[in-house]
Amino acid sequence: MAHSQIVTCIDELEQHARTHLPKNAFDYYSSGANDQRTLAENRAAFYRLRFLPRILRDVSQVDLGVSLLNGTQTLASPICIAPTAMQRMAHPDGEIATARAAAASESLMILSSWSTTSIEDVAAANGNAGARWFQLYVYRDRAVTAQLVKRAEQSGYTALVLTVDTPILGRREADIRNGFRLPPHLRLANFSETDSKATGVSITDKKDSGLAAYVAAQIDQTLTWKDVKWLQSITKLPIILKGVLSPEDATLAVDHGVQGILVSNHGARQLDGVPATIEALPGIVAAVGSRCDVYLDGGVRRGTDVLMALALGAKAVFVGRPVLWGLAYKGEEGVQIALTLLQQELKLAMQLAGCSKLADLTPSLVVSASTYTHAKL
Ligand SMILES: Cc1cc2nc3c(=O)[nH]c(=O)nc-3n(C[C@H](O)[C@H](O)[C@H](O)COP(=O)(O)O)c2cc1C
Numbered sequence: 001m002a003h004s005q006i007v008t009c010i011d012e013l014e015q016h017a018r019t020h021l022p023k024n025a026f027d028y029y030s031s032g033a034n035d036q037r038t039l040a041e042n043r044a045a046f047y048r049l050r051f052l053p054r055i056l057r058d059v060s061q062v063d064l065g066v067s068l069l070n071g072t073q074t075l076a077s078p079i080c081i082a083p084t085a086m087q088r089m090a091h092p093d094g095e096i097a098t099a100r101a102a103a104a105s106e107s108l109m110i111l112s113s114w115s116t117t118s119i120e121d122v123a124a125a126n127g128n129a130g131a132r133w134f135q136l137y138v139y140r141d142r143a144v145t146a147q148l149v150k151r152a153e154q155s156g157y158t159a160l161v162l163t164v165d166t167p168i169l170g171r172r173e174a175d176i177r178n179g180f181r182l183p184p185h186l187r188l189a190n191f192s193e194t195d196s197k198a199t200g201v202s203i204t205d206k207k208d209s210g211l212a213a214y215v216a217a218q219i220d221q222t223l224t225w226k227d228v229k230w231l232q233s234i235t236k237l238p239i240i241l242k243g244v245l246s247p248e249d250a251t252l253a254v255d256h257g258v259q260g261i262l263v264s265n266h267g268a269r270q271l272d273g274v275p276a277t278i279e280a281l282p283g284i285v286a287a288v289g290s291r292c293d294v295y296l297d298g299g300v301r302r303g304t305d306v307l308m309a310l311a312l313g314a315k316a317v318f319v320g321r322p323v324l325w326g327l328a329y330k331g332e333e334g335v336q337i338a339l340t341l342l343q344q345e346l347k348l349a350m351q352l353a354g355c356s357k358l359a360d361l362t363p364s365l366v367v368s369a370s371t372y373t374h375a376k377l
């Protein structure tokens with residue numbers, strides 16, 4: 001795809017990234033775990049659903065506006081940016097470009113703990129108009145963890161997204177083959193050299209996958225529900241648990257007073273064989289009811305995917321790789337292209353489905369394809 005050409009869908013951005021990014025980076029961004037069964041399922045499960053559109057409803061005006069976390073976070077659209085590590089491998093501007101594009105698109109950005117730009121610099125790029133949450137990995141060293149929380153609070157991040165599906169890194173075989181490590185000109189910008197070397201393993205060390213070794217050394221595998229309480233004791237920010245797939249855990253999350261649940265399988269990069277997130281969503285929505293927000297990420301590549309997730313009860317959806325592909329295409333402008341494409345596709349899908357606002361979306365808009373395959377004619 002030439003730079004002057006019009007980008008018509010997210011998959012085109014991915015194709016561009018595949019042919020333009022260094023293999024080490026593209027493989028890291030695109031991979032799932034093991035046989036990548038869940039990676040395929042995250043897309044395939046959307047394909048197994050069908051819309052039952054309603055007709056003869058006035059769809060001349062469409063409002064994509066949404067408010068999250070009990071009305072404390074209002075957004076122009078429910079399409080938001082999932083945290084992805086090390087964005088400067090995709091474009092020299094990395095997280096700065098993402099933060100600017102998010103603000104320009106009135107979207108919400110979650111910044112990864114593992115950004116290649118600091119918490120403070122991303123906040124400055126996102127600006128007063130921007131909406132930003134901070135994704136937290138809990139380090140064995142709780143002083144390091146508490147410091148991240150404090151810096152996020154001081155820099156105007158309005159929620160903490162605690163990732164709970166990564167006590168250890170999933171098995172990503174391309175990274176093992178490539179001996180993946182962060183290119184030497186980049187660093188995990190939120191940590192000092194001393195922090196990241198504290199246990200003798202750095203992400204740039206020459207191991208099979210530098211990343212897996214670093215996670216094993218640094219991330220706290222003892223994490224339990226009591227640590228959610230610990231986090232609540234050191235911050236007043238709302239907490240969203242990211243990586244929930246079981247309805248039982250969703251209930252526990254609500255019982256522990258979290259304000260949001262992000263139904264996620266980490267872009268199929270952790271435990272291979274877990275369900276697609278769109279399959280896991282209804283059970284979690286049923287367990288949680290209106291007691292806290294439920295969001296979804298994983299395999300969202302089309303406005304129609306967004307519409308399905310919202311109809312099945314997600315308040316907002318997050319995209320990971322589409323933002324990386326946008327970055328790789330044209331930095332800030334590329335991320336805006338990705339977000340705008342999804343927003344326009346969502347608006348169009350809503351009009352064609354007979355919906356003019358998000359409150360019109362109900363589960364009756366979506367049915368399983370098997371309803372038709374097995375129908376007695
Ligand atoms: C390259 C890459 C890096 C990621 N880094 C993080 C991270 O640092 N923290 C985190 O909580 N999730 C991380 N994730 C998971 C995403 O937040 C999100 O769950 C996932 O990408 C959504 O699926 P999608 O890429 O199909 O949209 C990462 C995902 C990818 C692809």
Ligand SMILES: CCCCC(=O)C(=O)O
Binds near residue numbers: 085114166266
């Ligand atoms: C602790 C893992 C950080 C990066 C990440 O989440 C991923 O590569 O999926």
